[in-house]
Amino acid sequence: MAWVRTIVFMIVFYSISLPIVASVPISALFGDKAVIAHATVWTRFHRWATRVILGIKIRIEGTRPTEPAFYACKHQAMFETLELQALLDGPAMVLKRELADIPLWGWAARRYGAIVVDRDASAGAMRGMMREATAAKATGRSILIFPEGTRVSPGEHPPLKPGFAGLYRTLKMPTVPIACDSGVVWPKKGPKGPGVVTFRFGDVIPPGLPREDAEARVHAAMNALEA
Known part of the structure; x- marks a missing residue:
């Protein structure tokens, strides 16, 4: 039954997602806010499909700040990359270049305001990431990163990648770690199963802490659901 649900979800989600993504250029004619709203429609459709077809619900623990913040989230599945777009009111998300290079979808992601970074973490890539994040902050948006660098x-x-420390130091925003256990119902391999995905917002970490202290606090809070 789990495989049937998974196959039906993939057919429904991807077949409807294609025209949604393809129509982003139309929204782009009306400005950045229209593109963000367009993305929110897509992610809310994703929420509906996962709930109705897969039987996956979400539970929120903790409280997130009302002002823009720098969010650092555990990454176990594609699920949270879409769910957090709506949950955090359209944050600028740090995205690996491989995804940004996907035809059409990559263009739409860049138009949305995704912050693109190379995996090699070179000095040039880091500077580019910080410039884009600073520009997004200036527009009043939150910033979202998956600081372990990949889905686990x-x-x-795994330890946090250097990009987190660079953005923490540069942005000087309140930092909010998010624990997430999506991998339990959305494994890397095999069918997706029904259940509850918990997002736990940790305590706000103020800017200006020593790198080791900030990283330790974020790492512990991100993994709190597995303690």
């Missing part, structure tokens, strides 16, 4: 399975706790 439940129980894996």
Whole structure:
């Protein structure tokens, strides 16, 4: 039954997503806010499809700040990359270049305001990421990063990539770690199963802390659901 649900979800979600993404140029004619609103329509459709077809619901724990913030989230599945777009009111999301290079979707992501970064973490790539994040902050948007650098399975706790520390130091925004356990119902391989995905907002970490302190606090809070 899980495989049937998964296949139906993939057919429904991707077949409807294609025209939604393809129509982004129309929204782009009306400015950045229209593109963000367009993306929110897509992510709310994703929420509907995961709930109705897969039986996945979300639970929110903790409280997020009302002002723009720098969010650092655990990454176990595609689920949170879409869910957090709506949940955080359209944040500028740090995105690996491989995704930004996908035809059409990559253009739409850039138009949305995704912050593109190379995996090699070279000095030039880091400077570019910081420039784009600073520009997004200036427009009043929150910034979202998955600081472990890639999707991991439940129980894996890799160290944070250097990009987190660079943005934490540059942005000087209140930093909010988010724990997420989506990998339990949305594994890397195999069918997706029904259940509840928890997003736990940790305590706000103020700007200006030493790098080691900020990283330790974020890493611990991101993995709090697995403690």
